[in-house]
Every structure is written in C-alpha cells, then in structure tokens.
Amino acid sequence: MSVVGAPATAPPAVPGSRAGTRWRLWALGAICAVAALLYAWKIGDGRLGNTYYSAAVKSMTHSVTNFLFGSFDSYGVFTVDKPPMALWPQAISVLVFGYHGWALLLPQVLEGVAAVFLLHRTVRRWAGEDAALLAALILALTPITVAINRDTNPDTLLVLLLVAAAYAVTRSLQAQSGRGRTTWLVWCAFFVGCGFLTKMLQAWIVVPGIALACFAGTDAPVKRKIMDLLAAGAALIVSSFWWVALHDWWPGDKPYMGGSTDGTAWNLIFGYNGFGRVFGGDNNMSFGGGFPGGLPGDLPPGLSLPSGLMAAFGGGGTGLGRMFGDGVGDQISWLLPLSLLVLVVVAVAGVRRMRAKLPAEPAQRGGWLLWGSWLLVTAVVFSYAQGIWHPYYTTMLAPAIAAISAAGLVRFGRAYRDSEGMGWLLLPLAIALTAAWAFVLASRAPSWHGWARWALLVVAAVAVAGLVIGRLSPSWTSSLGRPALVAGLVALLLVPGVWSAGTAFQATSSGGMGLAAAGPAAAGFGGGMPAGMPGMPGMPPGMPGTSPAAANGLAGMGNPFSGGGLTDEQRRIVDYAKRHSDGAAITLAVNSPAMMSANYIIGTDETVIGMGGFMGTDPSPSLDQLTGWVADGRLKFVLSSASGASAAPPGRGFGGGMSGDMGALMGQRQQWVEQHCTPVDPAAYGGSPRPATPLPFPLSMVGGGQTLYQCHA
Structure with missing residues (x-):
C-alpha cells in the first residue's frame, strides 16, 4: 500500500488565504464554545461535584x-489524599x-476548555490545521x-x-536552536511536575514517552540530547517535590497527610497514592478484581452489590480488556480501535521508510512517539x-486518542x-471499524439514547459505500469522496457526541463520592447512589440482612452520596452539639469515612472534623489527640457507629470489608469512643432510634447507623 511509504504526516502547513485562516479561527472558536457549553451546562443547579x-x-x-x-x-x-x-x-x-457549586466548578470548565484549545495548538504544529481542528473536536466530545x-x-487540571x-515538547522538537530546544524541554518538565502536584505519580506515566x-x-x-534530558530531569524533580519538601519540613502545626501511614507526603507518594495504586496492598483497598475481605461474601446471605457499584470502584478485572470492558469502554474507548489501527499503520510505514533509507523526519517521528507512548x-x-x-x-487517555x-x-x-495502490481502503476500514465498535458500546445501554446506534449504522453505511463507489472512477473521487468523508466523520463522532450531550444536559445533581461517569446516572455514582443500594434512604425496609428498624434508622441519617445536603435530623444533631x-473549638467529630463527614462540613458553618481520612482508616486524629481534646474541652461530641460495633469479627461490622491495620485502626477509634463517651438519646434532639446491631460493609463504611456520643474528660 502506498500509504505505508507516505510521509509520517501532512507536509508543513503553508500560509493560506485570509478567508481560509478566518474560517479555521471561527471553527476553533465554535469547538471551544461547544466544549464550554457541555462543561458548564447548569453547573450552578445544585452541583457540588x-x-x-x-x-x-x-x-x-x-x-x-x-x-x-489542602486541609x-x-x-x-x-489533608485530602493528594497534593x-x-x-x-x-x-x-x-x-x-x-461558596457555591458554580464557583467550585468554574475553574474546571475553564481548564477543560483551555485543554481543548491547547491540544489544537499542539497538534497544529505537528500534523497540520485539519488534524488540529479534528483533535480538538474529539477531545471536546469525549x-x-x-x-x-x-x-x-x-483529573481536569492534570489533563x-x-x-x-x-505542547512544550512539540516546540522543543521543532526549535531551530539548541537553546530553544532546551528551554522548551525544561518547560515541559515543569508542567509535568505541576501535574505531579495535582495527581502524583499518575502524571509521570508520560515521562518515558517524552524522553x-x-x-x-x-x-x-x-x-546534547543527554544534557537536555538531564536539565529537564532536574526541572522535573524540583517542580514535583518542592511542595512535598514544604509539607514534610514545615516547622509549625500542619494537617496530617491524608492517605499516608506516618503523616508525610513522601509516604503518600510511594505508598497509597503511588505503587499502592499499581500493585495494591493492605493499606490500599484493592478493588481491581472485586472488594477486599472476600466481598461479596461479607454481605448478608442473598444480598449482592449492583454491577454499577463494582464497575465504579474497580472498572472490572485487570487485563488488556479493561479499557474495553463494561463501565470503562463506554467512557473512553469509542475511538480506541481507530487509534490502535493508526499506530499500526504508522509503525509499518516507519519500518518501510527505514528499510528504503528514505529521508527521516525527526520532529514528525518524535510526535508519533510522544502521543503513541502516552496512549499505550x-x-x-x-x-x-x-x-x-x-x-x-x-480521561488522561483522551488527548492522546x-x-x-x-x-x-x-x-x-x-x-x-x-x-494508486490499496492504501485508499484504510479510510473506509477505519470508519467501519469505529462504527462497529460504537454500536457494540451503545448496545450495552440501549435505554440511554439507544436510537443513536441505529442512526450510526445508517450514516456509516452511507459513508463507506460512498467512499468505495467514489474510487471506481477518478471523476467520482471528488464528487462522492468528499461528502462521504463528511458522513464518515459524523459516523465517528455521532454516538460519543450524543453520550456527551446527554451527560451534560441531564444535569443531575452530582455529589457524594463524585465518581464521575458519562451515560446513565448510576454508572459511576455521578448522579448519586446506584439503584438498589441496600439500606439507603429511599430503599424499602426489609432488604436482606437489614431489618425494618435498622432501615428506618438509616433513613434519618441521610445519604452520604447526596452531594453535601444534610437531612433535618442531621441538622438537629449539629444544632444540639x-x-x-x-x-468547644470542635463542634462535632464524625467517626466515619470522609464521604460522610464531608456533608457536615459543606452543610454547616460549624467546625466539623472527619476522623480517619478518606476511607476512615488513617491514624488521624490519634487516640492521644482525641484524649487531649476532650481533656481540655476542645471536643465534646462525636458521631460514630452504634455501641457494640467494635465487637464485630475482624473485617466486619464497623469497617467491615477492611483488612489488617485498616480495620484495626477503625476498631480502636470506635472502642475509644465507647470508653470515653456516652450515647445521646436520639429523643433529645428529635432523632430516630439507631440500629442496635452493627451494620455490614458497605453500610458501615458510609456511616450507616451512626449514633451521637457526648464525651467527658
């Protein structure tokens, strides 16, 4: 195929007419406007992320x-468990x-639109204006x-x-002087370092490809290349670790580093938020293949967790199929088969050019290595x-795709x-392949704008037929090929575009764990708790393993996935405290994972603290801190599990489903509460009776069945 021997990308763009330039500027502006509309639609409508x-x-x-x-x-x-x-x-x-929802989300919208614009400017330098506009549109509609x-x-800022x-490394590859090349490479390292201070080691995944x-x-x-890389490496280390050093060497009082085992940012980087994410571990609840502690065996007999919950936590089992599986493929993989096809063709073309000893195009080759390694x-x-x-x-894959x-x-x-050979078949093949995969993805959720998959088949068939027929005669290539190409682009982006628009315009109030997901509201807790979660508000009493009395008590405690809203009973608890x-300096301490205590922090202006970090398993506050706070009058009220939860077998009850030190820390804190504090009669603040027995995971994890305790020195 002659395409295999073709240049790696389009030749360098030449200045076009003023009208052509104006058209492209308007097109870029329209794409950014579409992105802004999708990202900002009704962000002030009760959304807190x-x-x-x-x-x-x-x-x-x-x-x-x-x-x-980041306290x-x-x-x-x-702190939160990230820089x-x-x-x-x-x-x-x-x-x-x-403090409003739209004020929280406005920076996210601006950062998202800026990423679309900057991707255009990056691809434009590497592959030309047409590819740049298309790349910006694809990113906007992912x-x-x-x-x-x-x-x-x-993740928005990380992207x-x-x-x-x-962009910086692309400028470095195209720099005309050694100094310019080094300067832009150092800027590249600086941006990756800032990414490190956004989401730690995840940002460094692109470093090997950049090098x-x-x-x-x-x-x-x-x-000179080695010296440039060493300079960039030094910039990367400084820009990545200055905040880490600042936190760990801070001379005064500072918050405990959430997610760490010893309170240091260094431990967090190479533990829970570093290698623990890749390899798992006792202090990093491994959801990749399911739940810890043998779940769903930890649940009462006959009770199972919704598939949406499993996918939201772990994205299914590990392996190369994960990016295409349920709960993941429909988020990102719409154009992933196309991207892989492109990389294969480019790789073959590169090998053939080397064998033919054709002139090299280093900057173009560097661009393919950059984006290809980023993706793979x-x-x-x-x-x-x-x-x-x-x-x-x-979403980190989206720019590369x-x-x-x-x-x-x-x-x-x-x-x-x-x-003049068979290379022309690549275009209809790409459209057919992408359309077929989009049909498969859309068929997994036929109730979610399922009409789009049938429209996709029609448009894709027209596009492929037009492209094939257009090659039968040179005179038809232009007259049929161009409209067919437009139809092909529509086919490529139709279903992901519909999913994106549906995600934006459904505008449900996102909250709780904030496991953002496109598509049906329950796909990743984006619109709240998945349907069928046992014992949560709105669920009928009598779920397996949850008594009617317990379910009624849970209802008064509110939904920790509600997105910052407090129930009337929760407000009465805060008012009573x-x-x-x-x-007291601390109005209320909530002994529960952060998803529960976050609602109290958001829903009141009182000083409310969480206990145990994101999962409730951090050694902060320590038992000595709690004892000191009670002794000097800084803390009088704690909201915690029902009395007796600490007596549950290891890995069950409060912290059920946890293992090792994680469950032990939660149990020790609960024992401290029971030894130093006494339960407050719910009638004193107009509350509902609490369950008398410990609740199973995951209800205990999200604060189900909590009791207000008053502590005494």
Missing part, C-alpha cells in the same frame, strides 16, 4: 495553612465568588472528559497540564492497576485521494 474535594475547598478558605496543604476540615486535622494544586484554583474562585470537567476531581507539556520522543525526534548530537503506556498501566482505580481516570485519531484520519484521507458544647 466530589464532596470530598468540595468540602476541602471550603476548609481551605479558612486559613493560609489549610490552603497551602479537609477547617480545624486542620488532616492540593487542583484545589487551589477552586479555593481562589470560592474566595472571590463565595464522554468521560465531559463528565470529569463537570466535577471537582483533579490540561499534560497537554501543556505535550523517547526527545531522543529520537531531533538531529542534535547524542551528548497509560492504557497498560491502567489495565493492570491492582489498587484503587476508577474508570474516570481514563484525539491527537492520534485526528492525525491518522488526515493521513488516511490523503491516501484515499492520492494512493453546638448548644451543648460550651464553646
């Missing part, structure tokens, strides 16, 4: 130390506009990207920073991650027009 981060943003506005370290609570007990760079823009927005940019998770790094692209993408002497390495790491892994992480797909389609279009706390 991931309440774990949203609560921290509110707390960060209370002091400089809280802001600097989860206003008292500065512990706070992604939360800083949100906190600044809240300081300017006040379903999981739309979902994540409407949430408060750090922007990594695209900025790709490979820089080494193979220029004609500079080997010694990230996909492999995500596919085999053993620790906590959520499908929305795949967009760049590769767009550049490949432009290349296939050129081969269709110019090839405030009236009887005698001016």
Whole structure:
C-alpha cells in the first residue's frame, strides 16, 4: 500500500488565504464554545461535584495553612489524599465568588476548555490545521472528559497540564536552536511536575514517552540530547517535590497527610497514592478484581452489590480488556480501535521508510512517539492497576486518542485521494471499524439514547459505500469522496457526541463520592447512589440482612452520596452539639469515612472534623489527640457507629470489608469512643432510634447507623 511509504504526516502547513485562516479561527472558536457549553451546562443547579474535594475547598478558605496543604476540615486535622494544586484554583474562585457549586466548578470548565484549545495548538504544529481542528473536536466530545470537567476531581487540571507539556515538547522538537530546544524541554518538565502536584505519580506515566520522543525526534548530537534530558530531569524533580519538601519540613502545626501511614507526603507518594495504586496492598483497598475481605461474601446471605457499584470502584478485572470492558469502554474507548489501527499503520510505514533509507523526519517521528507512548503506556498501566482505580481516570487517555485519531484520519484521507495502490481502503476500514465498535458500546445501554446506534449504522453505511463507489472512477473521487468523508466523520463522532450531550444536559445533581461517569446516572455514582443500594434512604425496609428498624434508622441519617445536603435530623444533631458544647473549638467529630463527614462540613458553618481520612482508616486524629481534646474541652461530641460495633469479627461490622491495620485502626477509634463517651438519646434532639446491631460493609463504611456520643474528660 502506498500509504505505508507516505510521509509520517501532512507536509508543513503553508500560509493560506485570509478567508481560509478566518474560517479555521471561527471553527476553533465554535469547538471551544461547544466544549464550554457541555462543561458548564447548569453547573450552578445544585452541583457540588466530589464532596470530598468540595468540602476541602471550603476548609481551605479558612486559613493560609489549610490552603497551602489542602486541609479537609477547617480545624486542620488532616489533608485530602493528594497534593492540593487542583484545589487551589477552586479555593481562589470560592474566595472571590463565595461558596457555591458554580464557583467550585468554574475553574474546571475553564481548564477543560483551555485543554481543548491547547491540544489544537499542539497538534497544529505537528500534523497540520485539519488534524488540529479534528483533535480538538474529539477531545471536546469525549464522554468521560465531559463528565470529569463537570466535577471537582483533579483529573481536569492534570489533563490540561499534560497537554501543556505535550505542547512544550512539540516546540522543543521543532526549535531551530539548541537553546530553544532546551528551554522548551525544561518547560515541559515543569508542567509535568505541576501535574505531579495535582495527581502524583499518575502524571509521570508520560515521562518515558517524552524522553523517547526527545531522543529520537531531533538531529542534535547524542551528548546534547543527554544534557537536555538531564536539565529537564532536574526541572522535573524540583517542580514535583518542592511542595512535598514544604509539607514534610514545615516547622509549625500542619494537617496530617491524608492517605499516608506516618503523616508525610513522601509516604503518600510511594505508598497509597503511588505503587499502592499499581500493585495494591493492605493499606490500599484493592478493588481491581472485586472488594477486599472476600466481598461479596461479607454481605448478608442473598444480598449482592449492583454491577454499577463494582464497575465504579474497580472498572472490572485487570487485563488488556479493561479499557474495553463494561463501565470503562463506554467512557473512553469509542475511538480506541481507530487509534490502535493508526499506530499500526504508522509503525509499518516507519519500518518501510527505514528499510528504503528514505529521508527521516525527526520532529514528525518524535510526535508519533510522544502521543503513541502516552496512549499505550497509560492504557497498560491502567489495565493492570491492582489498587484503587476508577474508570474516570481514563480521561488522561483522551488527548492522546484525539491527537492520534485526528492525525491518522488526515493521513488516511490523503491516501484515499492520492494512493494508486490499496492504501485508499484504510479510510473506509477505519470508519467501519469505529462504527462497529460504537454500536457494540451503545448496545450495552440501549435505554440511554439507544436510537443513536441505529442512526450510526445508517450514516456509516452511507459513508463507506460512498467512499468505495467514489474510487471506481477518478471523476467520482471528488464528487462522492468528499461528502462521504463528511458522513464518515459524523459516523465517528455521532454516538460519543450524543453520550456527551446527554451527560451534560441531564444535569443531575452530582455529589457524594463524585465518581464521575458519562451515560446513565448510576454508572459511576455521578448522579448519586446506584439503584438498589441496600439500606439507603429511599430503599424499602426489609432488604436482606437489614431489618425494618435498622432501615428506618438509616433513613434519618441521610445519604452520604447526596452531594453535601444534610437531612433535618442531621441538622438537629449539629444544632444540639453546638448548644451543648460550651464553646468547644470542635463542634462535632464524625467517626466515619470522609464521604460522610464531608456533608457536615459543606452543610454547616460549624467546625466539623472527619476522623480517619478518606476511607476512615488513617491514624488521624490519634487516640492521644482525641484524649487531649476532650481533656481540655476542645471536643465534646462525636458521631460514630452504634455501641457494640467494635465487637464485630475482624473485617466486619464497623469497617467491615477492611483488612489488617485498616480495620484495626477503625476498631480502636470506635472502642475509644465507647470508653470515653456516652450515647445521646436520639429523643433529645428529635432523632430516630439507631440500629442496635452493627451494620455490614458497605453500610458501615458510609456511616450507616451512626449514633451521637457526648464525651467527658
């Protein structure tokens, strides 16, 4: 096929007419406007995103130390389990506009649109204007990207920073001077370092590909390449670890580093949020192949968890099929087969050019290595991650898929027009392959805009038929080929575009765990708790293993996935604690994972603290801290599990489903509560009776059946 021997991408763009330039600018503006519409639609309609981060943003506005370290609570007990760079823009927005959902999400919208724009500028330098516009459109219409940019998770900023790094390395590859090449490469390292301070080691996944692209993408002497990479490495280390050093060497009081075992950011990087995410471990609940502790065996007989819950936590089992599986494929993989096809064709073309000893194009080759390694390495790491892994992480794949797909389609279009061999078949093959996979994905949720899959088949059939017929005669290639190509592009983007629009325009109030997902509301808790979750508000009494009395008691405790809203009973609990706390510095301590305590932080202006970090398993506050706080009158009320939960067998009851030190820490804290505090009669604050027996995981994990305790020195 002649396309195999063709240049790696389109030749360098030449300045076009003013009208042509104006048209492209308007097209880019329209794409950015579509992205802004999808990301910003009704963000002020009660949306708070991931309440774990949203609560921290509110707390960060209370002091400089809280802001600097990302404290989860206003008292500065512990931080979120990541560096706070992604939360800083949100906190600044809240300081300017006040604490509202749209103020939290506005920075996310701006960062998402900026990523679309910057991807265009990056691909434009590498593959030309047409590929750049198409790449920007693909990124804007990627379903999981739309979902994540409407949430408060750090992935939005991470994607922007990594695209900025790709732009910088592209400029480095094309620099005309050695100094310019080094300068842009250092900027690339700086942006990756900022990504590290956004989501730690996940940002470094692209580093091997960047190094490979820089080494193979220029004609500079080997010694100069090594020196450039060393300079970039130094910049990467400084920009990645300055905040880590600041936290660990801070001389004054500071919040405990959430997610760590010893309170240091260093431990978090290489433990829970580093290698623990890849390899799992006792302190990193491994959801990759299911739940810890033998779940669903930990659940009462006859009770199982919804498939949406399993997919939301772990994205299915590990392996190369994960990116295509239920709960993941429909988020990101719409154009993944096309991207893989493009990479195979480019790889074959590269080998044939080397064998034919044709002139090399280092910058073009470097671009393919950059985007190809970004896609392949990230996909492999995500596919085999053993620790906590959520499908929305795949938004990091979106820029690479967009760049590769767009550049490949432009290349296939050129081969269709110019090839004298069989290379023209690549374009109809790409359209047919992508349409078939989109039909499979859409068929997994036929109730969610299922009409689009049938429309897709019609448009794809017209496109493929038009392209094939158009090649029968040279005179038909232009008259039929161009409209067929347009129809093919529509076929490629129709269903993911519908999913993206549906995700944006359904505008449900996102909250709770904030496991952002495109598609049906229950796909990743994006719209709340999945249907069928046992014992939660709105569920009928009598679920297996949950008595009617327990279910009625749970209803008064509210839904921890509700997105910052407190029930009337929860507000009465806070009011009671405030009236009887005698001016205590801490109005209420919530002994439960952060998804429960976050609602209290968001829903009240009182000083409410969480206990145990995100999963309730961190050693913060310590038992000595709790004893000291009670002794000096800083803490009088704790909301915790029903009395007797600590007597449950290991891995069950409060913290059921946890194993090892994780369950032990939760049990010790519960025992402290029972030894130093006495339950408050719910009638004193107008509450409902609490369940008399411990609740199974995951109800205990989300704070089900909690009791208000009053502590005494």
